[in-house]
Amino acid sequence: MLTVPEHRGKADSRAIALPVMIFRRGAATPAADPVVYLPGGPGLSSIDGRSSGKGNPFLLERDQILLEGRGNKHAQPSLACPELNALRAAEATPAAQTEAVARCRAGLVAAGIDLDGYTSAESADDLDDLRRLLGIAQWNLIGYSYGTRLAQTVLARHPEGVRSVVLDSVLPVDINYDEMAAAPLRRAIDLVLDGCATEPACDVRYPDLRGRLDALLARADRDGIAAPGRVLRRRDIVNALAEGLQQPALIPALPRLISEAGQGRPQGLLPLLRSAPSSFNWGLRLSIWCGEEMPFEQSGRMAAQVAPALGLGGVDNRTATPGMCGAWRVAAAAAQANDAVKSDVPVLILAGEFDPVTPPAWGRRLLRSMPNARFVQIPGQAHGAMFNRCGGQLTLAFLRDPRAPLNLDCVAKMPGLVFAAD
Known part of the structure; x- marks a missing residue:
């Protein structure tokens, strides 16, 4: 020790x-x-x-x-906040998550x-x-x-x-990460779509993959995509693609999974929809982020990262929100920390x-x-x-x-x- x-x-x-x-x-x-x-x-x-x-x-x-x-x-x-881990896995509302942040902070501060x-x-x-x-x-x-x-x-x-x-x-x-949290995911999805379009075998098998994905996401918005035990919305499909992009062995299969889902067979995406709580230690995560990143970020640019115009279904890749940091209440780092x-x-x-x-x-x-x-x-x-x-x-x-x-x-x-x- x-x-x-x-x-x-x-x-x-x-x-x-x-x-x-x-x-x-x-x-x-x-x-x-x-x-x-x-x-x-x-x-x-x-x-x-x-x-x-x-x-x-x-x-x-x-x-x-x-x-x-x-x-x-x-x-x-340890600064663990297990309630927050569970709420985020369940995609609880921002208000519920912020309330959990406040409760976790109160308990830790009470412990000295x-x-x-x-x-x-x-x-x-x-x-x-x-x-x-x-x-x-x-x-x-x-x-x-x-x-x-x-x-x-x-x-x-x-x-x-x-x-x-x-x-x-x-x-x-x-880098003010929360001001551009959606851009890396959008870029990676585009790489897959463009990669298939420029590879003859993939393009022949899955022509206009970008159009197929757009149609799939629009249908998910309108009617939902029926899957065993659930109905998938745009956010679910984008989350599945985001998880697949974290696994190099699965990336080559993403065109097929997109095409199958568009044909009414979304089962291949389901294993990519994780529901288990993350192992992040949220108290530590918030103390670092709310002191060293949030004070230098613009709330308007952060909010834009979950806007419908991005086409990602509101997927939130930000590390924390202004509400969470407002509840955590730690001192801001000096400007040179950025x-x-x-x-x-x-x-x-x-x-x-x-x-x-x-x-x-x-x-x-x-x-x-x-x-x-x-x-x-x-x-x-x-x-x-x-x-x-x-x-x-x-x-x-x-x-x-x-x-x-x-x-x-x-x-x-x-x-x-x-x-x-x-």
Whole structure:
């Protein structure tokens, strides 16, 4: 356990405890610089379900260190809001969700928790405290999704302790995510529609796929699409496509699923409609987001992300709403918390071609302020471009020598997606 102050800005702040896991490399002497994995979210655990290093490619050459983020599932205290998880899974009204946020906050505050202490800056300081406590001169950060934002914060606050950084599916610090939350999904859907239209076999099998989808969505609005046990509306169909776009193995089948649903057979979409509550730790998620993102976002632009004109059925990809943050009531971060991070540390940026959450352009954006960064788009992949053979090879090679030229043969040999024509 790592013991740190709950709020470093307050002299009388109490101590909190964060679990640490260290996976050791085998018998051979490991490299002196371990890797630290920073998960997505915010609000996903670093250590949940981790009981073995078996199959972990990083352990071939170096140790891996995991620090449970402050406020997360296994930290003491945890900022869990299980009622909110359940309500969001049930697609409860915004008012009901906001009321649950207020109840969760009241319970946590009554327990003596200082919600202003749960920030990316504090988490970055936790990581550097751990590095120094373990006597590590420098280590390598591997961030995924929100973890890339945390890695950028570490670079801004503690660059001396970082040898290299891998950023997979980048969330730039200076992007106001909730103002453009719908655009990445719209872009990814268009890539599928255009990809089928330009692939002869797919276009012959499913001609005018865009028109088919438009007709399907219009019918869902008008009459609903009958499915076993339910009636699908536009929002359901778009949610199913969004889930399919998170799974690279399923993306080639999306033209077929769209066409079948248009012919009255939507069963293929049903497994993509998840109803189980997410594993996000919502208290931590809200403390970070409501302090570091919401103060810099325009409510009108945020509201436009669920407007009918977008054609997405009101699918809400925003991380939080102004109402939720109004109920959570945490202090706003300083303005520089929304500035692009400048760094000379070697950085490998990986992006998935079809990412419906953090599009490749956001990864390229970091090249403006990180002169030693390199960007690689992985064909056919989605959110999580590292989790395939080529992405893994590039990551391991980069860790061996972050300043060496990258061998991109595996990228050049990837055929990308071949859309199913059967």
